[in-house]
Amino acid sequence: MNLSGTLRAAGAEPQTQGAAAVWLPRLAWGALAYNVLVILWGAVVRLTGAGAGCGEHWPLCNGVVVPQSPTLHTVIEFSHRLTSGLSGLLALALVALAMFTTRRGHPARFGALLSLGLIVLEGLVGGVQVLLGLTAQSTDPARGFVQGVHLANTFALLGALLLTALWASGQPGVRLRGQGRAGGLGALGLGLLLLLGMAGAVTALGDLLFLPADGSTPIETVKRDYAVTASVIENLRVVHPMLAIVTSAYLLWMAGVLARLRPEAEVRRWRGWLTGIIAAQMLAGFANVALKAPGWMQLTHLLLACIMWLVTVMLVYRALTALALRPGAPETPRPVSDLPGRSA
Known part of the structure; x- marks a missing residue:
């Protein structure tokens, strides 16, 4: 499904200014695809039992910024944190580019800010899991609740990025009422x-x-x-x-x-x-x-x-x-x- 290609074929162009405008929809579509990969890698962390690879430390890993002589589980968990951190940087870049290339009130601005907020929340939920020890082989019922909230926030994030990409590509906003x-x-x-x-x-x-x-x-x-x-x-x-x-x-x-x-x-x-x-x-x-x-x-x-x-x-x-x-x-x-x- 080449959504961006379909939108361009329909003649939709974002209401933006400057040469940087062409990068806004590209960045939004790229961020969406990248976050799907991050989600799948997060599932790998769960399936391998590597969620405790950094101990009960967050945002540090085993109490340090960069783990020394890491085990395989530490490598898996630390790489997930790095890829998740890059998601945050992409969201910040998306907000900055949307603010620079679109006019006030453009829905792409709202979508970019919403995406950034949900990525921050995503990281906080993940941090709660680690700090409470709800990882690896923990059977605490609270882990199921946190996992459910994590997935709901993940879906909301993907939805926000999709709408941002559509709006950045010149598609109309939505009137809910x-x-x-x-x-x-x-x-x-x-x-x-x-x-x-x-x-x-x-x-x-x-x-x-x-x-x-x-x-x-x-x-x-x-x-x-x-x-x-x-x-x-x-x-x-x-x-x-x-x-x-x-x-x-x-x-x-x-x-x-x-x-x-x-x-x-x-x-x-x-x-x-x-x-x-x-x-x-x-x-x-x-x-x-x-x-x-x-x-x-x-x-x-x-x-x-x-x-x-x-x-x-x-x-x-x-x-x-x-x-x-x-x-x-x-x-x-x-x-x-x-x-x-x-x-x-």
Whole structure:
């Protein structure tokens, strides 16, 4: 999906000034792609049990800036901190470039500032995990809660970077009020996906800590999850697959309704992409269970989850900024406006 190419082909140009303007959308798209890679590397840290590679020290590693004679786990954890730190620098650069090349009130400024705030929050949540010892083989129920919050913030960050890239590429801002049924459906769909992601983070943690290596069937595993000695994290493992079915069914229905309410080509296109990624994600989920959650399958599942989130954000965005409504529809076209303020 070459989103930036599609936008340029449509003749969309950002309202910017100076030669540096061409770098704003490039930086935004680049930051989005880079953060997906950082998220996947963070999953590698969890899967390898390297989260305690720097001890219970943050932001220092084992009490020093650069660890000396590091173990493999220290190398993995320290490299994750470095890549995460680079995400922060990219966000700062994005804010600076947006302020320099766009006029006051341009939505790209809002998106860049929101992205920076979410990256700071991302780092703080990660720091809390380390300082409280909620890493490596910790089975503290609080770890499941923090993992869920971490994933929700990650999705919000990817969404903010995507919108920033769109706005930097000259696409319209979004007016949230007055969207009628389309706005409510989109908000519920995004909310369900956030809950699904949080539940998925808890299930992935449960798979890492408690999934038996023997030949137990899925039914036997579920029974074990609800044994008297089972922890809260084990109890919650079954929530994710059940919520995945409900959320997927809703998203497919939502996409169909949005395509009828806002019958534009872009809305129909992203409806098709969402249908395809849901099918792929469901297959990956079944494979993950059948194969007993190997590391490579968990990474694939997480990557598809990120793509599914971004595709859903795109579908909702296109629906909320659609100008052509089906004749006779109860809703009326809304003028393009920005978040926050009006387009420059």
